[in-house]
Amino acid sequence: MEFIDRIFSTQSLFWFLSFLTILSALMVVTSKSPVYSVLYLILTFFCLSGHYIILNAQFLAFVNIIVYAGAIMVLFLFVIMFLNMKEDEAETSPTLIRTLATGTAIVLGVTLVLAFSTVKVAAFNPMAFDSQVGMVKNLGSVLFREYLLPFELASVLFLIAMVGAVMLGRREAGDRHF
Amino acid sequence: MFSEATAAIPDVIQQVKIQHYIFLATALFVIGIVGVLTRRNAIVIFMSVELMLNSVNLLLITFSAYRSDPAGQVFVFFIMAVAAAEVAVGLAIIVMIYRNTRTIDVGFLNKLKF
Numbered sequence: 001m002e003f004i005d006r007i008f009s010t011q012s013l014f015w016f017l018s019f020l021t022i023l024s025a026l027m028v029v030t031s032k033s034p035v036y037s038v039l040y041l042i043l044t045f046f047c048l049s050g051h052y053i054i055l056n057a058q059f060l061a062f063v064n065i066i067v068y069a070g071a072i073m074v075l076f077l078f079v080i081m082f083l084n085m086k087e088d089e090a091e092t093s094p095t096l097i098r099t100l101a102t103g104t105a106i107v108l109g110v111t112l113v114l115a116f117s118t119v120k121v122a123a124f125n126p127m128a129f130d131s132q133v134g135m136v137k138n139l140g141s142v143l144f145r146e147y148l149l150p151f152e153l154a155s156v157l158f159l160i161a162m163v164g165a166v167m168l169g170r171r172e173a174g175d176r177h178f
Numbered sequence: 179m180f181s182e183a184t185a186a187i188p189d190v191i192q193q194v195k196i197q198h199y200i201f202l203a204t205a206l207f208v209i210g211i212v213g214v215l216t217r218r219n220a221i222v223i224f225m226s227v228e229l230m231l232n233s234v235n236l237l238l239i240t241f242s243a244y245r246s247d248p249a250g251q252v253f254v255f256f257i258m259a260v261a262a263a264e265v266a267v268g269l270a271i272i273v274m275i276y277r278n279t280r281t282i283d284v285g286f287l288n289k290l291k292f
Contacts, residue, residue, distance in 0.1 A: 010189035018202050025206055025229055029213035034221050041225050048232055051199075055243040056188045060254055064235075067258050072228070072265050079269045080221060083276050101215030109208035116200045122245075124191055130246045131186040134239075142248045143255065154259045161263035168270035 010054060017054075021047040034085070038076050045069045057134035191244055199240040206233035220272050220282040224265075231261050 006012065024047065027040040045068045052061035132138050143151060206229060213226025235254045242250025276282050 009193070011193045014190060014194050014198070018198075021202065022205050022209070025209045028225055028229060029209055029217065029222075034219055034225075037222050037225055041228065044229065045232065048236055051202075051236060052239055054188065054190045055239055056191075057239050057243055057251055060235075060239060060251055063255065063258060067262055068228075068232070072262060075265055075269055076221065076225065079273060082273070083282065085282070098216045102212055105208050105211040105215060108211065109204060112204045112208070113201060116197065116204065121196050121200075124187065124244050124246070126187065128246070129187050131188060133246045133248050134243065134251055139248055139251055139255075143252050146249075147252050147256075150256060154256060157260065157263050161266050165266045165270040168267070168274050 013054060014051075017047050017050045021051070034080050035077070038073055038080065041076075042069050042073050045073070052134075055134070056131055059134055059136045059139050188243070196240060196244050200237065203233045203237040203240070206230070206236065218283050218285050220275065220284050223284065224268055224272070228261065228265070231257065 021044055024040045024043040028037045028044060031037045031040060045064060049061040049064045049069075052058075052064060130138075210226045210228075210230035210233065213229065214223050217223055217226065235257055238250045238254050238257075242248065242254075272282055275287070279286060
């Protein structure tokens with residue numbers, strides 16, 4: 001019984017989700033076909049939503065699934081199928097550049113890890129802790145009281161993005177259809 | 179016995195150190211950078227950028243949850259909104275590039291090279 005408890009503890013859930021997140025993120029970068037990349041990216045987003053749920057940020061977990069795994073990834077898949085890239089163009093990035101790029105990224109990662117491991121992060125304060133912080137009710141009141149102006153500006157941003165996307169995607173008089 | 183406040187703290191915050199989440203977000207960010215630097219397909223590069231955005235989101239939510247401060251989560255909400263707008267415009271640009279050059283290989287777009 002204790003063994004089973006340990007398998008299904010929050011800690012092992014954390015390790016399992018982290019492992020799956022990193023694995024699927026690696027698959028996004030290494031997959032040959034962009035369609036597989038999108039599918040692995042959706043898996044990554046679901047794993048991140050799992051992280052958000054165990055961190056008690058339910059609202060953002062579901063927004064993450066709806067916005068990212070739902071809307072954005074459908075847009076990606078749509079464009080990939082729209083462009084119909086049959087000739088699966090060879091990844092002809094020179095090996096030298098690939099090696100250098102990976103080396104640079106690894107150096108950056110080591111730097112970040114070393115920097116973060118020396119930082120003293122204050123532990124949580126058990127007395128002033130509010131576990132309801134990530135719930136819809138709490139976030140909604142913060143969003144609509146303190147962050148009302150940015151919220152309204154986001155709607156203007158969406159309008160601009162929509163106009164921009166339509167303008168860019170429009171076919172000119174002499175253009176071909178794909 | 180736990181006090182009322184301690185009992186309400188999620189398990190993960192009591193059992194998992196915040197450093198582990200920081201390292202997870204770092205790993206995701208580095209994977210995103212590797213994708214941006216090594217791939218030549220514009221759509222895959224774009225997806226790697228999304229991966230980096232999400233690692234930052236994870237970091238903000240982690241700090242927000244550990245400090246029980248809602249501002250971080252509101253910020254993530256805005257990041258998601260900006261990301262959605264960015265994807266709409268970015269994919270429209272990629273479609274335009276494909277329509278004009280018949281390829282989305284970024285190595286082909288080297289006219290601005292010195």
